Amino acid sequence: MKRATQKVLLLNPPSDRLYIRDQFCSHVSKGTYYWQPLDLLQISARLNAQGYELSIVDAIAERLSAEETQRRISRFAPDALVFMTGSDSFADDVAFIAEVKRRGVGVAVGIGDILREKGEQLMATHPEIDAYLHDFVNNGLHAFLQGRMDDAANMTVRTATGLRKVEERDSPRTFTIPTPPYEIFPLDRYRMPYNRYHPYATIITSSWCPFGCNFCPFARTSYRVREVADVLRNMEDIRRMGFRQMHMADWTFAVDRKQAEAILRGMIKAKFGFTWSCLSRVDLMDRELMGLMVEAGCDLLELGVESGNQEILDRYEKGITLEQIHDTFRWAHELNISTLATFVLGLPGETHEDLQKTLDLALTIEPTFCSFNVASPRMGTELRRQMLADGLIKDDEEGAILDSSRSQPAFSTGQLAAAELQRFRQLAIRKFYLRPSYLLQRLRRISSLVEFQNYASNGLSLIWQSIQSARARRT
């Protein structure tokens, strides 16, 4: 019997900005890098295993114009498309989708932070959206595409009688997911700023995050672990496909210590030989676990440090201590594992002294890389709710967008003017990256041409942004 839907196109809609979007978060790339769209990868994994004919048009990664994107969609002639959207780009995205449907595509399913936050409200005014996904890992997309609305779990769908939100019947603590068809994605166009090899493959070993960091859209989301054998099978496929670089895109690796250790021991036993990176927290790390990670090929560990002031860490419910930060970075130095420390500058209530403490901490713990982000009241966060309640931002379109690259302050906090915060961010970048000892050390550690190219292009982009920002301040 012929199925209701056979051909599905996965779409990252076009824009001249480098939007990085997923279902919880959307922002603009701060450098020249652009990573693989995790949502579309995981959605493609299930649809591929379910026998759909798939195509991907990642218009942003491929820098496609709107017209060229429409041409590619028409050439494939899908029955349905799944598109990404975000709070920053929503108006443009839905206008594009309306045109796609006008040209004959029957069904459009969205995924993105703004839909998660106010999807039903938006579907009421945008008939071009037929459904949206609440969860890209476990979802009933296959059932929806085959017209079985009762089974369209983790989705809100449009039916003849109105909108319908379909919850999951049971929420298992573990999940499995097939290996994504990496080869249909434009792999050559994706770059992580610190990768050694190109192209790379993305994998997940868990979904979402149980921690409660107040400023983070992933806070207290329904954490689940992927079965160890399923993870190792995916890695075996990655090896078979010839990748040398892998990124574990878990929001927080090693929340489940037993699962993490089992994966790492499995990787060591299988001698995969990948170089890989992941994100985690300092309170989940210890020397033994980090030793296993290094043995399994991890060469970059991204850690949310956020602030050099314990009071700020506590107020925003980060749940870590300065002592844990110092310990983890000391172990990283001892084990020779590269680190990327991320910081948030300008949370409401922060003073200039707090910012200075954060910069001092960055210079003391000496991560390999630092990412200084300005606080942004992102969709779905407790921080956003608090700032709305305090009247610091408005819940209108402008308030929804704010600064999406997290490189320009979008509001003043009372203690810090936006311009002062921006000046401090630029100072922090210069103080950290332009130390002669740092530059020398980086040059010595470069071990591949790809690594050199990444540093050169992102370093130049960073310096260019500093110059632009200084110019903007003078005019």
Ligand code: SF4
């Ligand atoms: S640990 Fe990371 S992903 Fe989890 S809530 Fe905190 S900042 Fe977000």
